[in-house]
Amino acid sequence: MTTNTITLSRQGAALVITLNRPNRKNAFSKELMGELIAAAQEAEADPAVRAVIVTGGEQYFSSGADLNEAMEVKSPKEGVAYLKHWERLHDTIEKLEKPVIAAIEGFCMTGGFEFVMACDIRVAGDGASFALTSSKIGTVPGAGGTQRLPRLVGMGKALDILFSGNTIDAHEAYRINLVERLVPAGKALATALDMVKVYEQRAPLSLAYAKRAVRTGMQMDQASGVEFERFLVTAIYCTEDKNEGIGAFLEKRSPTFKGR
Numbered sequence: 001m002t003t004n005t006i007t008l009s010r011q012g013a014a015l016v017i018t019l020n021r022p023n024r025k026n027a028f029s030k031e032l033m034g035e036l037i038a039a040a041q042e043a044e045a046d047p048a049v050r051a052v053i054v055t056g057g058e059q060y061f062s063s064g065a066d067l068n069e070a071m072e073v074k075s076p077k078e079g080v081a082y083l084k085h086w087e088r089l090h091d092t093i094e095k096l097e098k099p100v101i102a103a104i105e106g107f108c109m110t111g112g113f114e115f116v117m118a119c120d121i122r123v124a125g126d127g128a129s130f131a132l133t134s135s136k137i138g139t140v141p142g143a144g145g146t147q148r149l150p151r152l153v154g155m156g157k158a159l160d161i162l163f164s165g166n167t168i169d170a171h172e173a174y175r176i177n178l179v180e181r182l183v184p185a186g187k188a189l190a191t192a193l194d195m196v197k198v199y200e201q202r203a204p205l206s207l208a209y210a211k212r213a214v215r216t217g218m219q220m221d222q223a224s225g226v227e228f229e230r231f232l233v234t235a236i237y238c239t240e241d242k243n244e245g246i247g248a249f250l251e252k253r254s255p256t257f258k259g260r
Helices: 029-043 067-071 076-095 110-120 147-154 155-164 169-176 187-199 202-215 221-236 241-249
Strands: 006-011 014-018 051-055 100-105 107-109 123-125 129-131 181-183
Touching: 006 029, 014 029, 014 187, 029 051, 029 076, 051 155, 051 187, 076 110, 076 202, 100 110, 100 187, 107 110, 110 129, 110 147, 123 169, 123 187, 169 181, 181 187, 202 221, 202 241
Parallel strands: 014 051, 051 100, 100 123, 107 129, 123 181
Antiparallel strands: 006 014
16 A cells, blocks of 8 residues: 555564654654554455554654644534544554554654554553643543543543643553553564564464454443353354364364464
């Protein structure tokens, strides 16, 4: 695909998407969001891609939303239309049937912060920093930040972050479970690639179904979540990969998964 705001590279079984708006410090524009969606959808359709990694590069992840576009919003109707770009992006990432890892170096602000919260796993290099600065400019996070943040760190901590608008360093982000892995500076992408090397040895449908079970179940009460889990497990028990996986285990050999 032709891109103006991102770059794409295949590294092993991973599709690495690098945000590429250096003149705007990787601010999320509508064009960038559209290109991210298209790249993710292409990755989902390619059986050789087993996971997607999104990074901003070695210096920073993203300065946030493109405020020039935000300033163009002059009415509630225009506001809804603008925010739907964010909703489509995050919906694509959360429903993608492959793991999506955010590899974060440097600052990750406002809209960029909200985007990585929609990813499945966050890997932060030491020196990374995070902030939702909306309270400093008279707004409220509008790309799902008020909803995803408390689900990650709890209501009280989320409100503390939202009220102050202050920056959180990588160590604090790791302590409060905002990021899943904290690694030496400059190693976020390499760590994410190593994670994908593990994922590619696993059954693709197992990863897809586990992601769906967790993400959908988090929106349900526990009893409904367990019932949904039962439905997914019943479905996956009818797959070729399930027979191959259990057969390989019993025969003491490595499985060959085909994603079907």
